[in-house]
Amino acid sequence: MSREPAPSPRGARTHRPSGGVRWRAWARHHRAMAVDSARRLLRRPLGSLLTMLAIAIALVLPAGLWLTLDSARLLDAELEESATLTAYLEAGVGEGEAGRIEEALAAQAGVAGTRLITAAEGMAEFEQALGLRDALARIEGNPLPASVVVRPGDPDPEAVRELAETLEAVVGVEEVRLDLAWLERLRHLAELGQRVTLALGVLFGLGVLLVVGNTIRLAVENRRQEIEVVTLIGATHAFVRRPFLYSGAWFGLGGGLLAWGLLTLGSDWLSAPVSALAASYGASFHLPRLGPEGSTILLACSTLLGWLGAWIAVNRHLAEIRPR
Numbered sequence: 001m002s003r004e005p006a007p008s009p010r011g012a013r014t015h016r017p018s019g020g021v022r023w024r025a026w027a028r029h030h031r032a033m034a035v036d037s038a039r040r041l042l043r044r045p046l047g048s049l050l051t052m053l054a055i056a057i058a059l060v061l062p063a064g065l066w067l068t069l070d071s072a073r074l075l076d077a078e079l080e081e082s083a084t085l086t087a088y089l090e091a092g093v094g095e096g097e098a099g100r101i102e103e104a105l106a107a108q109a110g111v112a113g114t115r116l117i118t119a120a121e122g123m124a125e126f127e128q129a130l131g132l133r134d135a136l137a138r139i140e141g142n143p144l145p146a147s148v149v150v151r152p153g154d155p156d157p158e159a160v161r162e163l164a165e166t167l168e169a170v171v172g173v174e175e176v177r178l179d180l181a182w183l184e185r186l187r188h189l190a191e192l193g194q195r196v197t198l199a200l201g202v203l204f205g206l207g208v209l210l211v212v213g214n215t216i217r218l219a220v221e222n223r224r225q226e227i228e229v230v231t232l233i234g235a236t237h238a239f240v241r242r243p244f245l246y247s248g249a250w251f252g253l254g255g256g257l258l259a260w261g262l263l264t265l266g267s268d269w270l271s272a273p274v275s276a277l278a279a280s281y282g283a284s285f286h287l288p289r290l291g292p293e294g295s296t297i298l299l300a301c302s303t304l305l306g307w308l309g310a311w312i313a314v315n316r317h318l319a320e321i322r323p324r
Helices: 019-042 045-081 095-106 119-131 135-139 157-168 182-220 224-232 237-280 290-319
Strands: 083-088 113-117 147-151 175-176
Touching: 019 045, 019 224, 019 237, 045 182, 083 095, 083 119, 083 157, 083 224, 095 113, 113 157, 147 182, 147 290, 157 224, 182 237, 182 290, 224 290
Parallel strands: none
Antiparallel strands: 083 147, 083 175, 113 147
């Protein structure tokens, strides 16, 4: 007896799309939400601009302090290069013996360079600095000893102190003098400036989160009915959250661009008087600029803060929305 083929199953079937299809749909939705959120901001140009301006003002102060600290670090490096020790030789040391002592000092570990100042050169510099040529000419002999100016390889205060103790042990050296108080004060001021900048950055970063969070909260409330409808038909929280996250990122990016513009304009506006003031003291100083790296960091931080503020606000208010 022949067996009849089993009837094919009837009824509904489920179809699972492939990973590539799901990825293209995900990317397409992200692109659509990014464009749609940007259009929504452009429909309210004044309100969006005010929000971005508030973000920019919150970012300008810590960014400006950061630039100032960068300039202070450059100045610190220049001052460290000028940090020197003076090794005074024993009285009665001749020029030949002073040259041999200089060679011995230059051979010590941690010494980057030396310069010998003979007794005659020291007296000439002393007369020129004080303008007492006639008075000093009446003094018989030269009471000033020869000296060697030593430039340390490591400007760290502890390393310089150890080097001074080593140089004092060299035969023919009477005394080694160093003044590191100004360098230590500069280090303490730089550390204080870094902590103040970090504290202000955190404080104003929280301000950015509050500004963006409040703006996104109002946007969620305005679209509450729309959220309830899409939730009823099965939309996930990630789907609902996505356009608001892009709005927060756009707010952050716009605020970062405005902050960059304010910093650039402020630097151009203050550049001439600051350069003139530095020139009056015989120095050259130019106000720092962000540059490509600093601009990238500023825009990335502002965009991230905007996105984070939106994420916090949306998550908090989505939990309170229940479809009716």
